[in-house]
Amino acid sequence: MVLILLTAVFLSGFAGLSWEILWQIESALALGVSARGTALTLVATMGGMSLGAAWMGRHLRRRRALHSARLYALLELVVALSGVALLPGFRVAERLDGAFWRLSPSLGPVLHLLAILVVLGPPTVAMGATLPVFGVLAQRRSLSIATLYSVNTAGATVGVVAASFLVLPAAGISSCAALMTSIDLLVAAAMWLSEGRLADPSPGDRMQDDVRVAGAGARIDGWLAGATGLCTFALEVTWFRSLRATFQSTSESFAIMLVGVLGPLAMGAALAPAILHRSGRRALPFLLGGAGILVLGLGAAIERLDEWLPLAGHGYWALTGLRLLASLCLLGPPVLLLGICLPLWLAANPDPWTQGRLYAINTAGAIVGSLLAAWLLLPTVGSTVTSWLVGLLLLACACLLARGRARRVLVGLALVVLGGAVLGRSGVGRLRVQSQTVDRRHQVLAAYEGPDATVSAIEVPGGDRILVIDGFETTAETTMAHYMAWMGRLPVLLHPEPTSALVICFGTGQTAAALVDEGVTSLDVVELDRSVLALAPLFRSNRDVLRHPGVSTMVMDGRAWLRRTEHRYDVVTLEPMSPEFAGTNALYSVEFYRRMTSVLNPGAVVAQWVPFHIVPPSASVGIVAAFVSVFPDALLWVDPRDGTGIVLGRQASAAGPLGSAWPGLDRKGAHRDLSPQEILAGVWLRGSGVMRYAALGEPVDDDNQALAYGRLLLHRLAFGDRVAQANHALVKQMALLSANP
Numbered sequence: 001m002v003l004i005l006l007t008a009v010f011l012s013g014f015a016g017l018s019w020e021i022l023w024q025i026e027s028a029l030a031l032g033v034s035a036r037g038t039a040l041t042l043v044a045t046m047g048g049m050s051l052g053a054a055w056m057g058r059h060l061r062r063r064r065a066l067h068s069a070r071l072y073a074l075l076e077l078v079v080a081l082s083g084v085a086l087l088p089g090f091r092v093a094e095r096l097d098g099a100f101w102r103l104s105p106s107l108g109p110v111l112h113l114l115a116i117l118v119v120l121g122p123p124t125v126a127m128g129a130t131l132p133v134f135g136v137l138a139q140r141r142s143l144s145i146a147t148l149y150s151v152n153t154a155g156a157t158v159g160v161v162a163a164s165f166l167v168l169p170a171a172g173i174s175s176c177a178a179l180m181t182s183i184d185l186l187v188a189a190a191m192w193l194s195e196g197r198l199a200d201p202s203p204g205d206r207m208q209d210d211v212r213v214a215g216a217g218a219r220i221d222g223w224l225a226g227a228t229g230l231c232t233f234a235l236e237v238t239w240f241r242s243l244r245a246t247f248q249s250t251s252e253s254f255a256i257m258l259v260g261v262l263g264p265l266a267m268g269a270a271l272a273p274a275i276l277h278r279s280g281r282r283a284l285p286f287l288l289g290g291a292g293i294l295v296l297g298l299g300a301a302i303e304r305l306d307e308w309l310p311l312a313g314h315g316y317w318a319l320t321g322l323r324l325l326a327s328l329c330l331l332g333p334p335v336l337l338l339g340i341c342l343p344l345w346l347a348a349n350p351d352p353w354t355q356g357r358l359y360a361i362n363t364a365g366a367i368v369g370s371l372l373a374a375w376l377l378l379p380t381v382g383s384t385v386t387s388w389l390v391g392l393l394l395l396a397c398a399c400l401l402a403r404g405r406a407r408r409v410l411v412g413l414a415l416v417v418l419g420g421a422v423l424g425r426s427g428v429g430r431l432r433v434q435s436q437t438v439d440r441r442h443q444v445l446a447a448y449e450g451p452d453a454t455v456s457a458i459e460v461p462g463g464d465r466i467l468v469i470d471g472f473e474t475t476a477e478t479t480m481a482h483y484m485a486w487m488g489r490l491p492v493l494l495h496p497e498p499t500s501a502l503v504i505c506f507g508t509g510q511t512a513a514a515l516v517d518e519g520v521t522s523l524d525v526v527e528l529d530r531s532v533l534a535l536a537p538l539f540r541s542n543r544d545v546l547r548h549p550g551v552s553t554m555v556m557d558g559r560a561w562l563r564r565t566e567h568r569y570d571v572v573t574l575e576p577m578s579p580e581f582a583g584t585n586a587l588y589s590v591e592f593y594r595r596m597t598s599v600l601n602p603g604a605v606v607a608q609w610v611p612f613h614i615v616p617p618s619a620s621v622g623i624v625a626a627f628v629s630v631f632p633d634a635l636l637w638v639d640p641r642d643g644t645g646i647v648l649g650r651q652a653s654a655a656g657p658l659g660s661a662w663p664g665l666d667r668k669g670a671h672r673d674l675s676p677q678e679i680l681a682g683v684w685l686r687g688s689g690v691m692r693y694a695a696l697g698e699p700v701d702d703d704n705q706a707l708a709y710g711r712l713l714l715h716r717l718a719f720g721d722r723v724a725q726a727n728h729a730l731v732k733q734m735a736l737l738s739a740n741p
Helices: 002-031 035-062 068-103 107-140 145-193 206-247 251-303 316-348 352-401 404-423 483-494 510-517 530-534 558-564 590-599 617-630 676-681 688-694 712-739
Strands: 443-449 454-459 465-469 472-476 500-504 522-527 551-555 569-574 600-610 633-638 645-650 683-686
Touching: 002 035, 002 068, 002 107, 002 145, 035 107, 035 352, 068 107, 068 145, 068 558, 107 145, 107 352, 145 251, 145 316, 206 251, 206 316, 206 352, 251 316, 251 352, 251 404, 316 352, 316 712, 352 404, 352 443, 443 530, 483 500, 483 510, 483 569, 483 600, 483 645, 500 510, 510 522, 510 569, 522 530, 530 551, 558 590, 569 590, 590 600, 590 617, 600 617, 617 633, 617 645, 617 688, 617 712, 633 688, 633 712, 683 688, 683 712, 688 712
Parallel strands: 500 522, 500 569, 522 551, 569 600
Antiparallel strands: 443 454, 454 465, 465 472, 600 645, 633 645, 633 683
């Protein structure tokens, strides 16, 4: 029976973290990517877990006898059934989003919260409710609740790895959801069939006497549980921000960072029973104080990780292993100490109500810590100082519990370590940006740490200016960015009378400036991060386009704008973040292009970036395949200066194939740096050639997440510096086949 229980608890954690990955993807697809949306999702999901734990603890405290295993089975059944409703529920929310927004933009956040509560409320409450049930099951089988907590967290660790590196890359979202539903149903069936009647552990009022004895300690434990939850999640937000700048914001990197937190948490929970048995609560000052000192001491190392962690010269799995090792070495020690605390308090308070309350308080503290770090501390003082404040809070908690010499030692160590940390700062945000690819001789012109990203403008030797987002050089004023202006010029030149245009992702503004230069009189710019727009004046190449009278800006997810707006466009052009970045798959998918058709005027031309220099041929083909599945009248243009690809298309037209006429070339007044002959020579594929090229791969869609979970880094490293050449060779091969069928 113990083996069945441990296996069920492990599988429950395995599925639980996989569900959270799917929730994150689906909520962003349905309701848009935004810092506020992320905060609402966090509050709703973790709030549901907090509510579930408190409610179930109270329920179990009042029951004299119950079928605990079957109760656990019913909770797992709720999670499984909620999984069945997940995808349809978010599709309904997506349809409602546009209607609510057009009725009143202020209703958007209301719908977001309601949708999250309806779709994710039942499973999150059920997941939170399992914690007090663990306590009852552990008592029945002479186990510690900390042991079950450890096994569950270990399952979550394995679930993150399996979902991110195996299931999602191989099968996609719907198959992953089906697998997790099956796992939850299996757990529910196993626990239901293994049930035995649970009697009240002792007659009379002995349980109430035990609760009264533990009451004073439980109150202190409650305050500390909230504080450690706040600190753990504030550190997760803060340190993940720094690590993203080193690892880059890919789905694989998030999985690595989560393992760096969940693994030590599982290990800490496993150690908790032995520490409780040997030292009791006397260990808490040393656990909290040690964590605080480690947080202070490791801040400088995390800040400088980009300077010493190797980037080149390693294969995919070696690089992944190095990043995982770095995460475990830097995040692991303090998280391990913090990971002992909550399970220790749970094990020290056997009453289900107290256990549920402690878990609920800890989860509520996690919500506060996440929001406090993301929305107040990071924008105000930056990631390093935020981590110091968290370390000092942990030390303050330790000093409240410590006595005499122990307290003096903690204070002395804290002062020494903090002094070393201050001296060891590298000036991130002032003197440099965290990145493994940026020229180290750069000068920081301006930097913003917002709730969801760090955005910087830098200047490198020679005077080139670069926009850096979370350590990645997203766009620049260099010769390698020549194509950016032509992202705007090409679709205008292919359209007979363009007047209205939409730019999704502003960057340095070169595309928007080119559209205005080509005569577009009405231009909407949709940008996800307000900081990018704030930095626009630092980039001379956009010629102050945002001040042009015909230009309007919206801070919003581009996909959300398409379903919310009633505007119609003659031209749409977009250059999202690099395709492998987390969340960017949504702006390259078939569903995205289908949504785009609702905002297009007849004959409208769409331009999509194809980053031949970044992604392997399989990904380039997938991007074009998704595009031409919606815009079949297409051509593929390759910039003659930097070799970047641009696929342009429109829906079926009676005016002849796209590219058979370039009416815009007859319009005068634009400041183009390519001759008409160079422009026409840039068309490498058209018509059947584009279709032949697209047929080589699978279109990117919302379900397969081919870019976010397609191991693009693995395939790109296989080509090394030859990735652009490999892309060009494949396109030329298709051009040759089309010319000689």
